[in-house]
Amino acid sequence: MSFSQKILDWYQIHKRDLPWRSTVDPYKIWISEIMLQQTRVAQGMPYYHKFLENFPTVHDLANASEEKVLKLWQGLGYYSRARNLHATAKMVVDDHKGNFPDTYNGLKALKGVGDYTASAIASICFDIPEPVVDGNVYRVLSRYFGVDLPINSTQGVKYFKDLAREVMDVKNIRDYNQGIMEFGAMQCAPKNPDCEGCPLNESCVALKENRVFQLPIKINKTKVRQRYFNYLVYLDGNKRTILEQRQGKGIWQNLYQFPLLETEDLIEHKELTQILNGKLKDAVNTVVLYNKEPIVHKLSHQHLHTRFWILETDELNSEGIPWKKVHNYPVPVLLADFIKTFKI
Incomplete structure (x- = not known):
C-alpha cells in the first residue's frame, strides 16, 4: 500500500469533526487557514465561529471597519494576519467581484496568501492537485523519509515541496491534503508521536534510525x-x-x-x-x-x-x-x- 493511501485510510478513521471540514466554500476555508496559522485548533475554533457570525460573507468582511476586525481578532496574536485578511477581502470584492480566484496562481496573488494557503484553498475548494506543506507536513515527510535538510532553508523548502508533490494522491487531493496535515497534528505529533500505533512505522526512516525527536531540522535564525x-x-x-x-x-x-x-x-x-x-x-x-x-x-x-x-x-x-x-x-x-x- 502506498504512502498516500495509508494517509487516506488513517484520515477516514481519525479525522476530527471540524466546522471547515463540511464546506468547500473558499471564503470559509480561507478564514480557517489564515486563522489557524500559528494558532492551535482549540484556541482558533471560537474565533472562527465569531468571525463568521459577524462577517458571514466576504462582502461583510470587506465593508467592516479595521477596528472591528482587530477587536474580533484580539487574543490570536500575529495581528498582521487580521490586517491582511481585511485587505484581501477588499481585493476579492473590488477586483474579483466577490469571487475567490479558482487557480493556485490567482489565489497566491492575493495579499497575505502564500504557497501553503493557496495550495490549501486550491485543493480543498477546487480539487486542484497542489500539495500543501505546513509545519505538520514538514514533520511527517522529514521523519518518514529521513530528510535532514533544514525546513526553513531555501534548499529545504524546495526539496520538501517537490517531495510532497511526488507522494500526494492526485485523484483525492482534497482528503489527502487534509489527511496529511491531520496526521502530523495527531499521530506524528511534535513531542508525543504515537509511533507504536502508526500505520507508517514499518518503513519510517526516523523510527528505524532512532531519530524521531531529531527531525525535522530547523535553523535557529532568530535572536530574541x-x-x-x-x-x-x-x-x-x-x-x-x-x-x-x-x-x-x-x-x-x-x-x-x-x-x-x-x-x-x-x-x-x-x-x-x-x-x-x-x-x-x-x-x-x-x-x-x-x-x-x-x-x-x-x-x-x-x-x-x-x-x-x-x-x-x-x-x-x-x-x-x-x-x-x-x-x-x-x-x-x-x-x-x-x-x-x-x-x-
Whole structure:
C-alpha cells in the first residue's frame, strides 16, 4: 500500500469533526487557514465561529471597519494576519467581484496568501492537485523519509515541496491534503508521536534510525530581543483614562494601548518620575507601581518585560475615555489581561 493511501485510510478513521471540514466554500476555508496559522485548533475554533457570525460573507468582511476586525481578532496574536485578511477581502470584492480566484496562481496573488494557503484553498475548494506543506507536513515527510535538510532553508523548502508533490494522491487531493496535515497534528505529533500505533512505522526512516525527536531540522535564525515596557495608566476623578493608537509598522500596528514609555532596562519609581517630569500631559497626584514583578510577554522575536504604573490625577483633558468603555477597543492580549484584572 502506498504512502498516500495509508494517509487516506488513517484520515477516514481519525479525522476530527471540524466546522471547515463540511464546506468547500473558499471564503470559509480561507478564514480557517489564515486563522489557524500559528494558532492551535482549540484556541482558533471560537474565533472562527465569531468571525463568521459577524462577517458571514466576504462582502461583510470587506465593508467592516479595521477596528472591528482587530477587536474580533484580539487574543490570536500575529495581528498582521487580521490586517491582511481585511485587505484581501477588499481585493476579492473590488477586483474579483466577490469571487475567490479558482487557480493556485490567482489565489497566491492575493495579499497575505502564500504557497501553503493557496495550495490549501486550491485543493480543498477546487480539487486542484497542489500539495500543501505546513509545519505538520514538514514533520511527517522529514521523519518518514529521513530528510535532514533544514525546513526553513531555501534548499529545504524546495526539496520538501517537490517531495510532497511526488507522494500526494492526485485523484483525492482534497482528503489527502487534509489527511496529511491531520496526521502530523495527531499521530506524528511534535513531542508525543504515537509511533507504536502508526500505520507508517514499518518503513519510517526516523523510527528505524532512532531519530524521531531529531527531525525535522530547523535553523535557529532568530535572536530574541529584550524590551522593557512601562504602561502609564492614567485615572482621573471621573474614572477616565487615556488610550492611544499604535502607529507605524511595528508590533500591534493600529491596536490601542495606554501611553507607553519604553526604557533600556527595568526602572523603579524614582527613575520613572524623573523621566516623566515635565512630560506629563496632566498634573499627576500619585504614581503607583501596579506589578512589582514584570510580566514577561513572549513574542517570536522579542520578550517584553512589562510593568503597569497607575497615575492618578484630578481631571484628564478631552482625550479621556471612560474606564467602562476601555474594553470596546482592540488591544494586545497583554493589555486585555490587565484590564480584566485591574479594579478601580
